[in-house]
Amino acid sequence: MLDIFNIPHADPLNLPLIHGIGPVSIITGLYLLFILKLGRRFMEKRQPYQLRGILKFYNLFQVAYNGILVVMLLRPWITERKKWERILGYAYYINKYIDFLDTIFFVLRKKYKQITILHIAHHAAMPIISYLTLRIIGYGGLPATFVALNTFVHAVMYSYYYLASQDPNLSRSIGWKKYITRLQIVQFILGLSHIFWTLQQEDCHVNKNIINVFIASGIFLIVMFGNFYIRTYVYSKSKKSKK
Secondary structure, eight states: GGGGGSSSOOOSSOOOSSSOOOHHHHHHHHHHHHHIIIIIHHHHSSOOOOOOOHHHHHHHHHHHHHHHHHHHHHTOOOOOOOOOOOHHHHHHHHHHHHHHHHHHHHHTOOOOOGHHHHHHHHHHHHHHHHHHHHTTSSSSHHHHHHHHHHHHHHHHHHHHHHHHHHHHHHHHHHHHHHHHHHHHHHHHHHHHHHHHHHHTTTTTTOHHHHHHHHHHHHHHHHHHHHHHHHHIIHHHHHHHOOO
16 A cells, blocks of 8 residues: 555646645644644633634635636636646645634634534545545546535535524524535545446556545545434434424
């Protein structure tokens, strides 16, 4: 498995945070250290920060960022395709670090119940998986499908977060949250389906190790999000109906 790090970089242009495993490991490690220990210690004797203005800007920024990526990925008339794929792929990779702010804001607002194992595992894994993808496969091709699916889901998700922050009734409504979780699960199922379809192609030469990482990650996320959906929206509903 570790042999993948001996493979030459798929893209000869080593952009910042892609030239080695060190940067992504250090940044992800610092993220975990802050949300699990240092941040909680910092907030121990402090009142929760409201961060209303920051969250409003952050959610709108994420809607715009992911929305623009979706539109650009779907444009069929792009010239200099490889150069454009590099820009979009790298922008997606950088956004996985920006996503760390989700959890950091939870810590600063003392919303510790929101920091679940699923949340931490998902956010910590994405930069590493994105790095390995760019390192071994490069831009475009198989990863482009995942980028398109994930950016679309994130655009929808952050749109909900922004609207919910403006409308208390929407934030209390369980319906929208349920549909967003369904959308996330569908995303992973479509991604896995695309992988298995790709593997059936005779001219498929994608590195088998990274494909195994994709498959394992997809199955893990389907199981975790599925478990979350059942516990939150199915099991809790049946408990309420029995009362």
